Amino acid sequence: MNNIGIGLLGLGVVGSAAAEVLLSKVDKLAEQVGIPLILQKVLVRDVNKQRTIKLEPHLLTEHAGEVVANPEVDIVIEVMGGEHPALEYMKQAIANGKHVITANKEVIAKYGYELLSLAQKRNVGLRYEASVGSGIPLISPFQQDLAANDISTIYAILNGTTNYILTQMSQEGLDFTSALKQAQELGYAEANPANDIEGTDAVYKLAILSSLAFHTVVSPKDIYCEGISRLQAKDFRYAREFGYAIKLLAIAKRDRGAIELRVHPVFIPEDSQLAKVNGVYNAIQVEGSLAGRLIFYGQGAGALPTSSAIMADVLIIARNIHYGRSNIPQVELNQKLTAKPISDIEIRYYFRLTVIDRPGTLAKISKVLGDNSVSISSVIQKESDLKSQTAVLVIMTHTAEEKSVQKALEEIKGLTVVKEVSNFIRVEG
């Protein structure tokens, strides 16, 4: 073997950045691996499209088979994104004995266990460091560095788009729509931002991390999910009055044989480290039985950070190939753990209620909460409006069971003194 052949599936911004690194650092990479890495073939949709990256025309193909079944290709890098046909191409590559590296969070979250099993049977590597947190080392730390730890919790800001929007709402007092528009203008949010703002992107990433953390198979379907679109600027103001910031967190908590798995907006103490993570940055806080609290912070997206993670995987696999090392699985996903239903979690809550401003209102609301074993820790009345005779009640509760809280909120909605349950947000820490 004179070199290690690389095939690329996709030549968008991430694929172009990866190709650029492979070509521009060819000598440095060869030195690190001990043998040159040669880009052999790149799957594109249209070979004639004008591109900023200069690749020799013979490298481009519109036929996936020329990458995944190419005898010159040892490692296939999948950076086309989306579920299909990326999944099928990766399966074909593995079946053909190729090592696979992917940045595809959706495919790994949904089919990671299946792909890892296929890879193990064919004794090829399957690596996906780029799928979560982009250039922030996360997959390797969970697979290796924390291997002797029992992980109890993950609290993570895994989506830069929503964190940017929340930062703008908090710091500039913008409403959700304006902050989203700004994020779109800056290229931080896509034209169709649903995947980000509804939490789906964070769900995929949490599924991947919690599988590794708890040595089990977590499916995106196991994860409770709420997005950020119902947050209003005033929620941030009230949060601050109570000493909290609002973040969209991906949360995984081990509770003996069960795991809480959820992605939703939360109040977190404003002096906590995660509260200070602003803009498009990501941060992942992990609690290990030995290591204690660790935080990994960095850019969670972008072509260059993603190619940093991809190239780390390329170097590991290429060295394994060159030194004839087997691609042994890093983490067995053999623990049987059940996902705790959201209705069973116990946590504190913030409610924002629009009520009729007259004596007895609070008593009626308190009674409903009390009857459902939801105990109030503080109440502030806001925005009394003489004309409409309404006011806003901001309520913080003590720890209560989600299902009791939801039942109470339903009953509160039915009270004649209540115009609207305007928002409710869970409180961590």
Place this chain on the structure above:
Amino acid sequence: MNNIGIGLLGLGVVGSAAAEVLLSKVDKLAEQVGIPLILQKVLVRDVNKQRTIKLEPHLLTEHAGEVVANPEVDIVIEVMGGEHPALEYMKQAIANGKHVITANKEVIAKYGYELLSLAQKRNVGLRYEASVGSGIPLISPFQQDLAANDISTIYAILNGTTNYILTQMSQEGLDFTSALKQAQELGYAEANPANDIEGTDAVYKLAILSSLAFHTVVSPKDIYCEGISRLQAKDFRYAREFGYAIKLLAIAKRDRGAIELRVHPVFIPEDSQLAKVNGVYNAIQVEGSLAGRLIFYGQGAGALPTSSAIMADVLIIARNIHYGRSNIPQVELNQKLTAKPISDIEIRYYFRLTVIDRPGTLAKISKVLGDNSVSISSVIQKESDLKSQTAVLVIMTHTAEEKSVQKALEEIKGLTVVKEVSNFIRVEG
């Protein structure tokens, strides 16, 4: 081979924690490696000493040879600390074909290259994840995850003791002596705190990290070092007035063929991430050409976090042994880079001068600074004392060359209007 034998050199707090993990997690570790890990021998100073950890008496020995030359031992874990005889024992272990894992920052900083070369010749692993940042994954990320990046800077809080002292001085207004005493009472500082407060501990850790980051051999002697003992509570107050915090940072900056390597107190912007790292925590900020800015945060010391890192290394090496994988070197330290002398760096400065409070004083000082090409960005007069006719001048400069600044400070000391150059601190960012 039915099992992998582990030998321990040292049974202090870290050694006991590591032994405890090996014994209590024996099943889990066996599952992760594919073969049991058996603690075979532990070197102690006195086999009859009372210990909290219960080990069968036959496991203890007072003779290093029974560990490093024991045919039942495959992996030697060195947790005795100190330069000698830890270095010699590690060399013997390697010569006997044992894999070596160490938490010893001093030995790795001073002899890491030599030990790695010996290990490579004998085809055994030498790992030292625990030597820097304790349970924070750092060595592996530099060896693997950032491998495709050119690292431009490291800014790191690598010593929890000094960070605790500085946090207390900043938040509580304590003077250095009281803060140190408090740290000693809480067990964060040793009875002889010199290694921490003079910066030596951070120098060792920076030598290790910067060797990996820049693929070169960095010796502790290459690193300029100042401790924190000359800081006063008032420096923190003045820093805050200018929008800065004071931290003891370990700094490495690549500047083409040279590297700046220094450990000293610095002003950093108070809204920077590192400024918000308080108490005994460590944080390591790295700037990579692809990954951008990354921060790793966690407990930088302690028996459990250290054993987390040690066990990560144990698992990697044990799996390599079990799967018959070679221990290929991770990073070649073959770059020729020179350490830039401190006199050549260019940076901004904070001065605190005690002066005679009369007209013309500032003019004389400004002239000396100007004559040495040191340009003032702001001056505040403080603590005017009518009785002694003195005042304090707090001066912030623009970027200037260290040697010009030192020359200017010497000349300022000689001015009759200047009673004392009370402090000077470099300013980053």
